[in-house]
Amino acid sequence: MSNNFKIAVALGLLALLFLVLMPKLLWNRLRRGYNLTTFRSDNLSYQKLKELSGAEILVLVDNEPSNSNFELKAAWGISLYVKAQNVSFLFDTGPSPEVLEHNCKVLGVDLSNISFVFISHEHGDHTGGLPYVAKVAPSVPVYVPSGMSSSVRRGIERLGFNVVEVKGPQQMLEGIASTGPLMSGSLAEHGLILNLQGKGMVLLVGCAHPGVDRMLLNATNFSEEVFGVIGGFHLMGASETRLEQIAKVFDELSLQLIVPLHCSGKTAKSFFKEHFPQAYLDAQTGSFLKLGP
Numbered sequence: 001m002s003n004n005f006k007i008a009v010a011l012g013l014l015a016l017l018f019l020v021l022m023p024k025l026l027w028n029r030l031r032r033g034y035n036l037t038t039f040r041s042d043n044l045s046y047q048k049l050k051e052l053s054g055a056e057i058l059v060l061v062d063n064e065p066s067n068s069n070f071e072l073k074a075a076w077g078i079s080l081y082v083k084a085q086n087v088s089f090l091f092d093t094g095p096s097p098e099v100l101e102h103n104c105k106v107l108g109v110d111l112s113n114i115s116f117v118f119i120s121h122e123h124g125d126h127t128g129g130l131p132y133v134a135k136v137a138p139s140v141p142v143y144v145p146s147g148m149s150s151s152v153r154r155g156i157e158r159l160g161f162n163v164v165e166v167k168g169p170q171q172m173l174e175g176i177a178s179t180g181p182l183m184s185g186s187l188a189e190h191g192l193i194l195n196l197q198g199k200g201m202v203l204l205v206g207c208a209h210p211g212v213d214r215m216l217l218n219a220t221n222f223s224e225e226v227f228g229v230i231g232g233f234h235l236m237g238a239s240e241t242r243l244e245q246i247a248k249v250f251d252e253l254s255l256q257l258i259v260p261l262h263c264s265g266k267t268a269k270s271f272f273k274e275h276f277p278q279a280y281l282d283a284q285t286g287s288f289l290k291l292g293p
């Protein structure tokens, strides 16, 4: 076989490989674009969620200090105490066990009765309070996004918790679901959905590293009726274009409650306040929200 022939065969094989792989790559690209700009898909089969009659959310920890209770400590991070029907749980734990313990005591919150802890993602400003939870509610299930670093997962297990990895959109308890994780490694993150009777879904997000818009779109695996979003939107330093992109999704979903906390940033907060005056709600450490009866 001549060298020229060998080169021709090799080139032919390469061309064939290119032809086989290219449509798949292009398709994946298109699909990603499609997911970002529109959330309505004709062949979407919804996962049905049960409904909760109502929910109460108390901001245990946030970067912004309380404007009424000066005993509370503010710290970079987020932790929400949620009561929904006869279940209570913790959404993230803030940056430190001391801050979490202090604020729980000031607010009269007893974590010993919680059913589970939901960890949005592995960053320390969300997982740092876990040692306090381990003292008062030992061995409760801790839901984490799959893809989380194994060292962080082992650290949570060493505190005595039963770690439950969430791999995709799933209902955890009646009316309470995870969006399923987006991204991987230290940025793997999932949001928590509360499905409220007569309102629709409320999405809680920790830092929204994958994008608060993408996380909302993931929530529509369950239903298109999204009532609101609460938590860290991670938009410090975000461009006007990016804020408008997110506003477009908020608009498309007709959100009626927008509560940016934690890492949302002052610019994004005023942007959403201006664009959605009816839905926007200012909240910080110690804020209490009652949704439903």
Ligand SMILES: [Zn+2]
Pocket: 121, 123, 207, 209
């Ligand atoms: Zn983070």
Ligand SMILES: [Zn+2]
Pocket: 077, 078, 123, 125, 126, 206, 207, 232, 262, 263
């Ligand atoms: Zn954070």
